[in-house]
Amino acid sequence: MKNTLLVLVGLVMAVANVCAQQTYSIEGSVHSLDSLPISGASVTLLEGSTVKGRAPANTQGVFVFKAMKAGHYTIEVSALGFRKYVRDIAVEQQNLVLSPVRLQANNIAIDEVAVYGKYYQNYKLDSISGSLRLRTSILELPQNIQVISSDIMADQQVFDIVDGITRNISGATRQGHWDNQYANIRMRGSKIPAFRNGMNIEASWGPTAEDVSMIERIEFVKGPAGFMLASGEPGGFYNVVTKKPSGQQKGSVSFNMGSFSTYRGALDFDGKLSQDGKLLYRFNVAAQQKDYFTKYNYSNRVAVAPVLTYKVDTATSITMEYTYQGSTYLANGNYTFSPKQFADPAIDNDFFYGDPSFEPGKLRDHSAYLYLDHSLNSKWKLHAQLAYFNFNMTANSTWLIYMKANGNMPRNWSIADETGENRFAQFSFNGEERTGNIRHRILIGGDFGNKKFWGDFRELLDSIPLELNVYNPQYGVPGSAFPIIDRSQSTKVRAGGSNYVSSVSYMSFYAHDELAFLEDKLRLSLGLRYTDAQTVGKTGATDLKDNVLSPRAGLSYSINKATSGYALFDQSFVPVSGTDWEGNAFKPIRGNNIELGLKREWFGGRWISTLSGYVIKRQNQLVTDYDHPMPGGSAQFFQKQEGEAKTQGIELDISGELFRGLNVNMNYALTDSKITKSTDETVIGNITPNTAKHTANAWVNYRIQKGLLRGFGLMGSVQTMFDRAIGTTKEANFKNYVRTDGGLSYQKKRYTISFLVNNLLDNRSLLTAGSTTKANADILAKGGVDYYTYIVEARRNMRLGIMYKF
Structure with a gap:
């Protein structure tokens, strides 16, 4: 296995150096005026009036556009509760790292566009939480990770972790034993442990099933992933991410x-x-x-x-x-x-x-x-x-x-x-x-x-x-x-x-x-x-x-x-x-x-x-x-x-x-x-x-x-x-x-x-x-x-x- 990996790494590095092309990346981050990252901010890259890409900010507020040709572009950044930000940029024969984008809070009451548009429900999340440590987007991760957002939990009127959560994840089932106290969830052939904010809190019979009021999202990580935070079952685990201050009133x-x-x-x-x-x-x-x-x-x-x-x-x-x-x-x-x-x-x-x-x-x-x-x-x-x-x-x-x-x-x-x-x-x-x-x-x-x-x-x-x-x-x-x-x-x-x-x-x-x-x-x-x-x-x-x-x-x-x-x-x-x-x-x-x-x-x-x-x-x-x-x-x-x-x-x-x-x-x-x-x-x-x-x-x-x-x-x-x-x-x-x-x-x-x-x-x-x-x-x-x-x-x-x- 070791020799195979070494050969693979060497081959990939050789191909990378030979096949390098003249395209570049654009990377930046989105923050509030208080320097807090704005997760989920919508970042759009335009060339004239043509949309060249969209890249939502991850949990650290970071966004990346890849394989971009040299030229002049416009970046538009928007997030619920903040004023829209527009900026012209130029990519000139090198990867571009932008200075942090800082959005000003919008104190006007939430309008109907925000309520009825894409901001109302967010069943799809593009990044994993910071508690899973990795900075790569879900799309590019070499692992099956599914995320249950707070929006879908609210729509389904669930009250705690055992109250219908498993319907949202392929192959996840609950046994129903000890539902008054503990979650008991199975996936990929075994009972999977409970994590909270990146820590394996599985106890002999527990942990206590989390009330939905404290949950921001639930991440189901399929397959082992102990390398990035803690020991876990080969079938995977679920990670409850609790609510944290956002900096917004x-x-x-x-x-x-x-x-x-x-x-x-x-x-x-x-x-x-x-x-x-x-x-x-x-x-x-x-x-x-x-x-x-x-x-x-x-x-x-x-x-x-x-x-x-x-x-x-x-x-x-x-x-x-x-x-x-x-x-x-x-x-x-x-x-x-x-x-x-x-x-x-x-x-x-x-x-x-x-x-x-x-x-x-x-x-x-x-x-x-x-x-x-x-x-x-x-x-x-x-x-x-x-x-x-x-x-x-x-x-x-x-x-x-x-x-x-x-x-x-x-x-x-x-x-x-x-x-x-x-x-x-x-x-x-x-x-x-x-x-x-x-x-x-x-x-x-x-x-x-x-x-x-x-x-x-x-x-x-x-x-x-x-x-x-x-x-x-x-x-x-x-x-x-x-x-x-x-x-x-x-x-x-x-x-x-x-x-x-x-x-x-x-x-x-x-x-x-x-x-x-x-x-x-x-x-x-x-x-x-x-x-x-x-x-x-x-x-x-x-x-x-x-x-x-x-x-x-x-x-x-x-x-x-x-x-x-x-x-x-x-x-x-x-x-x-x-x-x-x-x-x-x-x-x-x-x-x-x-x-x-x-x-x-x-x-x-x-x-x-x-x-x-x-x-x-x-x-x-x-x-x-x-x-x-x-x-x-x-x-x-x-x-x-x-x-x-x-x-x-x-x-x-x-x-x-x-x-x-x-x-x-x-x-x-x-x-x-x-x-x-x-x-x-x-x-x-x-x-x-x-x-x-x-x-x-x-x-x-x-x-x-x-x-x-x-x-x-x-x-x-x-x-x-x-x-x-x-x-x-x-x-x-x-x-x-x-x-x-x-x-x-x-x-x-x-x-x-x-x-x-x-x-x-x-x-x-x-x-x-x-x-x-x-x-x-x-x-x-x-x-x-x-x-x-x-x-x-x-x-x-x-x-x-x-x-x-x-």
């Missing part, structure tokens, strides 16, 4: 209501705390009451997210961010059980496996970030960040002991307290240099982390007095039946006695260079990451220490200004905490990814399509061990490792504005994931559990642009999953999933009203399921039988949203 207030006693309010304030613009703020707060479609179950939450940025000077800024999320809920899932089958038609859709007399669970999640950004010069930047996470959950849990043929399910009752602490640090240097005709975009950095988890899952009541019948559930367990939980000692102390303690520590260093040849049309990416990790599992398990080198090589070629093709080879390494049901510590997950793709922007960059094919080999695959629930009858299961899984597939994503007023997000994925190596030969060839071979989704939003009905909008979506597999199987064994949504909206100047009906056709849809649980000899002697565990979705329901922007 603006804000919004929104109110939502809907089925199941849903009420929600949110505020977003963005502006300056000092007249000189050095001290900026962003403040988001949201509160909601939300019942579930299952009887008695609910999840109420509060989110508070203040952010402060202090601009020390034009080159240096310091940002402090704090987030609090608190929730109160009755049960941590919406499970259904049946002695007969999945989706048992005799069991009501609103079946609840708990009881209204249960003490509510409480989750308190705190996180704090400190960021430092410093421009060493016009080409090099330093970024550093520290983060501390602390979550604490006090809860109880119930689970069936066994199932009887008549539908009776004896249940036990246990404590379900958890505590976690995560500490992170990152630094990176990012810059651009040239050696002759070769451009280098260099990234050097380090990543450090420590994650600790404590859990107390002791069984406190081996049998709840009231047996629940799934066909005729009767509720009302007397409160006196439950023992008093002694929480005089912390969860950390109690977890030690229960042996549920884990810790993962790691440090890593990485370097990456994107070399561009042939007037930057051909780009070769080379990266290498070194990771030193230590994993400490359950008491008595063997501690694991690893030192790993993970290489990366990518190639991207611009066929023309709107089209690029790419090839990628990447490796990943993920230290894993915890143990299997026998107490054996998990081995690190390792993965190899080979990928080819084609990206194209259409109609002047209004929308983009990405087609990719990949093969991933994933060693030490973790899957849920449904045959071994955790002690105490909780709704949580042990996990197990299945040797090696091979996942291969094809993915297609389309997003943007097809024509004026019609915004779409459509995707399709073919995912073929099977276990290829295992100590148990009987499972070789099995489909990786919880995999859908075919997924297809479409979200369409059309807003009338002219005439009497100007401002009215229609929206609709279809979500599908076909050939699904759960448990141990070599063939698809689970019901297909089809869901349709639809709604109406009206937008006039600063007001937006939206009405959305979810599950429009009122289907009874199965979200996910566990494998069939077999009754052992002891259970059979008690009259027990095999049973099925699954999760259904809500039947037809609605949401009404009102937003005012100021």
Whole structure:
């Protein structure tokens, strides 16, 4: 592999020097008068009255035009909330680097052109966030990265990360387990970790699902990318980018209501705390009451997210961010059980496996970030960040002991307290240099982390007095039946006695260079990451220490200004905490990814399509061990490792504005994931559990642009999953999933009203399921039988949203 890469680099460099042509690049940046970069500013290059190109500013405010001939041009720069900027330039036999463009704020109220034009909805984003470190545009990156904008989240009336987000990404699915607390998203054959602002915050069961009020965008990175920020799964990860101060005085207030006693309010304030613009703020707060479609179950939450940025000077800024999320809920899932089958038609859709007399669970999640950004010069930047996470959950849990043929399910009752602490640090240097005709975009950095988890899952009541019948559930367990939980000692102390303690520590260093040849049309990416990790599992398990080198090589070629093709080879390494049901510590997950793709922007960059094919080999695959629930009858299961899984597939994503007023997000994925190596030969060839071979989704939003009905909008979506597999199987064994949504909206100047009906056709849809649980000899002697565990979705329901922007 090394020799091949050296030959390739030498060949490309030789061709670059021979084939150099007399064309040049134009590069610049867009900032406010306070020297803040204006991400997404529209930059148009004209020769006379002819448009020669459009290049939106990336998250650092940088724009680039390539392969331009010598001559005289005009640059026009515009951005929402700022006055238009026009400038004449001349390209004379060399690459041109412009002085920064500084836009003056426009204090006039938002006019209808901005509201109803391309500024209203922005489903297509051209650049990744600064938290992913790279400066290359999405079109030119040798990797499949899909971005969900805040606009599409607002249109879909989602409330948090698990609330329908996955419909926007090809091949991404959610399992539905622990939706009251945690996101559980799968992609390319495995559960993918959660990142926030470029840090891997995945915890033993978490992290807490982010409230949408704090989210600016969500980036789904497909395939490994640990070289650029932190260790991650070979299938990829999702990165939640939180809202930061923009330097503009603006804000919004929104109110939502809907089925199941849903009420929600949110505020977003963005502006300056000092007249000189050095001290900026962003403040988001949201509160909601939300019942579930299952009887008695609910999840109420509060989110508070203040952010402060202090601009020390034009080159240096310091940002402090704090987030609090608190929730109160009755049960941590919406499970259904049946002695007969999945989706048992005799069991009501609103079946609840708990009881209204249960003490509510409480989750308190705190996180704090400190960021430092410093421009060493016009080409090099330093970024550093520290983060501390602390979550604490006090809860109880119930689970069936066994199932009887008549539908009776004896249940036990246990404590379900958890505590976690995560500490992170990152630094990176990012810059651009040239050696002759070769451009280098260099990234050097380090990543450090420590994650600790404590859990107390002791069984406190081996049998709840009231047996629940799934066909005729009767509720009302007397409160006196439950023992008093002694929480005089912390969860950390109690977890030690229960042996549920884990810790993962790691440090890593990485370097990456994107070399561009042939007037930057051909780009070769080379990266290498070194990771030193230590994993400490359950008491008595063997501690694991690893030192790993993970290489990366990518190639991207611009066929023309709107089209690029790419090839990628990447490796990943993920230290894993915890143990299997026998107490054996998990081995690190390792993965190899080979990928080819084609990206194209259409109609002047209004929308983009990405087609990719990949093969991933994933060693030490973790899957849920449904045959071994955790002690105490909780709704949580042990996990197990299945040797090696091979996942291969094809993915297609389309997003943007097809024509004026019609915004779409459509995707399709073919995912073929099977276990290829295992100590148990009987499972070789099995489909990786919880995999859908075919997924297809479409979200369409059309807003009338002219005439009497100007401002009215229609929206609709279809979500599908076909050939699904759960448990141990070599063939698809689970019901297909089809869901349709639809709604109406009206937008006039600063007001937006939206009405959305979810599950429009009122289907009874199965979200996910566990494998069939077999009754052992002891259970059979008690009259027990095999049973099925699954999760259904809500039947037809609605949401009404009102937003005012100021």
